[in-house]
Amino acid sequence: MPNAIVIGAGIGGIATALRLKKIGYEVTVLEANSYPGGKLHTKDVNGYRFDLGPSLFTMPHLVDELFQLFEVEPQSFFQYSKKNVICNYFWEDGTTFSANGNSDVFIKEAAKTFGESETHLKDYITGNAKKYDLTAALFLEKSLHKVNTYLSSDTVKAILQIGKLDVDTTLNTINEKTFQSRKLVQLFNRFATYNGSSPYQTPGIMSMIPHLEMHYGTFFPKGGMVQISKSLYELAVRQGVIFKFNERVQHIKVEDKKAVGAVSDKRDYMADITVSNMDIFPTYKNLLQDQPHPTKVLEQERSSSALIFYWGISREFPELDLHNILFSENYKEEFSAIFNDRTIYNDPTIYINITSKEEHGDAPAGHENWFVMINVPGNYGQDWEQLKTAAREWIISKINSVLGVDLEGLITTEHILDPIGIERDTSSYRGALYGAASNSKFAAFLRHPNFSNSIKNLYFCGGSVHPGGGIPLCLLSAKIVGDLVPKF
Structure with missing residues (x-):
C-alpha cells in the first residue's frame, strides 16, 4: 500500500x-x-474557555462531507446549530443593526435601518450569488494551475460573463456605487477582512463573500x-x-x-x-x-494579521451576541494604516466573539468570555509591546463609548495573542492569517x-x-x- x-x-x-x-x-x-x-486551538484561563483561532463557522457541509466519505454519521462526532443572527453591528453615533440570517428579513431590516432601497439591496445580494455560482467551480473547487480546468464548461461560462464579476474595480467602489448609506457600505466592505485584505484594494468580485453567510448560514459548533x-x-x-x-x-x-x-x-x-x-x-x-x-x-504581499485580547468579563451584555462588530469612524484610514503604514490605527474596528452566549460553560455564571480582535499588519519588526499597550487603551475606550460601560473594572483575566505569537505557534509567515493578501x-x-x-x-x-x-x-x-x- x-x-x-x-x-x-x-x-x-x-x-x-x-x-x-x-x-x-x-x-x-x-x-x-x-x-x-x-x-x-483552545485555551482555558481561570474558568473561562477561549477558542484561540478562527471564530466564524460557515459551510458546515464541507466538514460533514469528510465523515460521509467513511460512511460515518457526522452527528456522532460533531454537532452544530444554525444562528438566526449573523452579527450585531455598532457605530459610535448610537446606530445598531442586527444582521438576520434570512436574506429577505435582512433586506427589509437593512433598508429600514440605513434608508436604502429594498430593490437595491435585493439586486446586490442576488448579484453576489450569481458571482459565486459563476466562479466557485473554477476558483474554489479546482486547481487553477491545470490546463483541464480551463477546458470545462464552467470556465467558459465564467469567461463569457467576466464583465459581471467586477474584477476591474474594487469592493469599496462597487459598494459605494450601490448604496448611499456610508454605514451600509462599511458593513459590506468588512467582508474583505475575511481573506485578510483591504476593501479599497481587493477586487469587486469579493462581494460574493456575504453570499456565503446568507446562503449557507453561520453556525456554532457544540x-x-x-x-x-x-x-x-x-x-x-x-x-x-x-x-x-x-x-x-x-x-x-x-x-x-x-x-x-x-x-x-x-x-x-x-x-x-x-x-x-x-x-x-x-x-x-x-x-x-x-x-x-x-x-x-x-x-x-501578506494578508493582515490580528491582535487578540482574551478577556474574562464579570457581567453579561444582553445587547451582544456571538458575533459583534464595533466600527471605526474612518474605515479607509484604518486600512491605510494596516497595509500602507504597517501599524495600528488609533480608532480600530473591534470584533467581539462571545462563545458563552451559546456554550454557557465557557464562562462562570453571570460572566462572559470575550475574544476581542482587531485587524493589524503582519510582523515587520514593529514594537509590538508599545502597539499592544496603545491598542488596548483604544479598544477599551471605544467599547466604553459604544456600550456605555467602564470595561476595565470588569476584566477578570487576560491573555493576549499578537502577530509574533501567531507566527511562532502556527508557522504563518509574519503572522498573516490568510497567507497572501x-x-x-x-x-x-x-x-x-x-x-x-x-x-x-x-x-x-x-x-x-x-x-x-x-x-x-x-x-x-x-x-x-x-x-x-x-x-x-
Whole structure:
C-alpha cells in the first residue's frame, strides 16, 4: 500500500490525511505542536474557555462531507446549530443593526435601518450569488494551475460573463456605487477582512463573500470552534491515520526532482507522496532550502494579521451576541494604516466573539468570555509591546463609548495573542492569517498551486495556497489535493 506524509496537523492537513486515507494511502501526519488543529486551538484561563483561532463557522457541509466519505454519521462526532443572527453591528453615533440570517428579513431590516432601497439591496445580494455560482467551480473547487480546468464548461461560462464579476474595480467602489448609506457600505466592505485584505484594494468580485453567510448560514459548533479540528482528528485516528506530535520537520527529502519523504527532529520518513500543510513561505525557506524557490509567489504581499485580547468579563451584555462588530469612524484610514503604514490605527474596528452566549460553560455564571480582535499588519519588526499597550487603551475606550460601560473594572483575566505569537505557534509567515493578501485582481492566480511544478509527488494544502485562507477554503484545498494525487 502506498504511503503519504502530511506536514502539519492544521485543519487542511487533517482533511488531506482523511482524503488520502480514503483513496488508499497509509498516512502519517507530522506536527510540531503537542495538539492537532493548528490555528483551531483552545485555551482555558481561570474558568473561562477561549477558542484561540478562527471564530466564524460557515459551510458546515464541507466538514460533514469528510465523515460521509467513511460512511460515518457526522452527528456522532460533531454537532452544530444554525444562528438566526449573523452579527450585531455598532457605530459610535448610537446606530445598531442586527444582521438576520434570512436574506429577505435582512433586506427589509437593512433598508429600514440605513434608508436604502429594498430593490437595491435585493439586486446586490442576488448579484453576489450569481458571482459565486459563476466562479466557485473554477476558483474554489479546482486547481487553477491545470490546463483541464480551463477546458470545462464552467470556465467558459465564467469567461463569457467576466464583465459581471467586477474584477476591474474594487469592493469599496462597487459598494459605494450601490448604496448611499456610508454605514451600509462599511458593513459590506468588512467582508474583505475575511481573506485578510483591504476593501479599497481587493477586487469587486469579493462581494460574493456575504453570499456565503446568507446562503449557507453561520453556525456554532457544540463545544466551540476547536471541536471542528478535534472531531476530524478523532475520525482520522479511527480510520488509521498516524499522528506524530511534538515532532518538527527539518526538511523535505528530494531525490532526482522527486519528493521521497521528510526528515524530522526525531527520524527519517520515506513516502510515495509528501504534502505540506505548513505556510508556503517557511515550507520553501526551511524545508526546501536547496530547491528552486517561486520568488514571485513568496514575495506577494501578506494578508493582515490580528491582535487578540482574551478577556474574562464579570457581567453579561444582553445587547451582544456571538458575533459583534464595533466600527471605526474612518474605515479607509484604518486600512491605510494596516497595509500602507504597517501599524495600528488609533480608532480600530473591534470584533467581539462571545462563545458563552451559546456554550454557557465557557464562562462562570453571570460572566462572559470575550475574544476581542482587531485587524493589524503582519510582523515587520514593529514594537509590538508599545502597539499592544496603545491598542488596548483604544479598544477599551471605544467599547466604553459604544456600550456605555467602564470595561476595565470588569476584566477578570487576560491573555493576549499578537502577530509574533501567531507566527511562532502556527508557522504563518509574519503572522498573516490568510497567507497572501487578495489586494489585486490577479491574487487568486498568483497563489501557490496545490502541487509543485518542479518536484514530483510534492503537494500543498492549507490557507497559504490555492484557494485561500479560512476554514472552508482550507477544506477545499484538501479536496483539490485529493483529486490531484495518484489513485490506487
